[in-house]
Amino acid sequence: MILLTPQFPPLMKGLAAGPANPFTIACTEAARGTDAGLLPWSLTEERLRAALVLAPEEPLHSAMAAFCACGVGLQNAIGALAPPETAVHLEWTGGIRLNGGHCGGLHVSASPRDPAATPDWMVIGLDLTLTLPDGDDLEPGQTPDWTALAQEGCGDIDPLALLEAWARHSLVWLHELDSAKGRAALYREWKGLVWKLGETVTVPLSDERPQGTFLGVDEDFGMVLKPDTGDTRLISLSTLLEEV
Structure with a gap:
C-alpha cells in the first residue's frame, strides 16, 4: 500500500500513528495539554482509524x-464519495x-468526566471497517451483523x-454548535440518520443494558428511553465516555 499524506483543514494537524491506536494517542496528547485540532490517524487494508482532539468551552453534558x-x-463524507x-x-x-x-463505530473520551464541569479536553475517535478479513468476503447482504465498505459497493x-472528508464535514458541524440555530440544524440532520428511533432498543452501557422504546433525545442528545414497565428515563451521552 502506498500511503500519501492526507490534507486537513487549517485548524487541524494530522499525525500518522502507524500501527498504534490513534484514539489512545489523541487522549494521551490531550491530557498532556496539546492544542485542539490534533488528528492522529492509522490506515491498513482492513481498517481506517482516526481521532480528533477538541477543547470544549461549555459543560460536558452540552x-x-x-x-x-x-x-x-x-455520514456526509461517505455520502459524498459512495x-x-x-x-x-x-x-x-x-x-x-x-x-x-x-461497519465500525465512534468513540469518545474526556476529562474531567463530571457532566456539569467544562472538560479540559475531549477526543472523538473513528474506527471504520474497510474490508472484511479473508474468508468473510461474502456478497452484500450475507453478513447483516457486520459488514465493510468494500462489501457494500x-x-x-x-x-x-x-x-479528509470526515475532517472537513465534522469541522463544519462542530462550528454549528456555537449557535442555537446551528445546534438545531445538527439535530434535524442527525434525527434523519439515527438508528432505531421510535423502536425497541437495548442500550449497551458499561454497567447495564437497559431496554425500551427509543422515544427521542433531549437538547443535549441524551436518549429518552421508555421501558416496558416503569418510568421513562433519560440516558446522558456522557455515559458513553470511555476510559483510556
Whole structure:
C-alpha cells in the first residue's frame, strides 16, 4: 500500500500513528495539554482509524453534542464519495451502520468526566471497517451483523479521501454548535440518520443494558428511553465516555 499524506483543514494537524491506536494517542496528547485540532490517524487494508482532539468551552453534558456532530460529518463524507444507494445510519451509542450492517463505530473520551464541569479536553475517535478479513468476503447482504465498505459497493473509495472528508464535514458541524440555530440544524440532520428511533432498543452501557422504546433525545442528545414497565428515563451521552 502506498500511503500519501492526507490534507486537513487549517485548524487541524494530522499525525500518522502507524500501527498504534490513534484514539489512545489523541487522549494521551490531550491530557498532556496539546492544542485542539490534533488528528492522529492509522490506515491498513482492513481498517481506517482516526481521532480528533477538541477543547470544549461549555459543560460536558452540552459539549457531548460534538460526538453527534462527528457522526453526521462521517455520514456526509461517505455520502459524498459512495454510490447514491448507500445507506448510512448512526447508532446512539456510536455504532456505524452501512446498509444495515455494523461497519465500525465512534468513540469518545474526556476529562474531567463530571457532566456539569467544562472538560479540559475531549477526543472523538473513528474506527471504520474497510474490508472484511479473508474468508468473510461474502456478497452484500450475507453478513447483516457486520459488514465493510468494500462489501457494500464502496471499495473504490480512497480511504484517505474519506478521512479528509470526515475532517472537513465534522469541522463544519462542530462550528454549528456555537449557535442555537446551528445546534438545531445538527439535530434535524442527525434525527434523519439515527438508528432505531421510535423502536425497541437495548442500550449497551458499561454497567447495564437497559431496554425500551427509543422515544427521542433531549437538547443535549441524551436518549429518552421508555421501558416496558416503569418510568421513562433519560440516558446522558456522557455515559458513553470511555476510559483510556
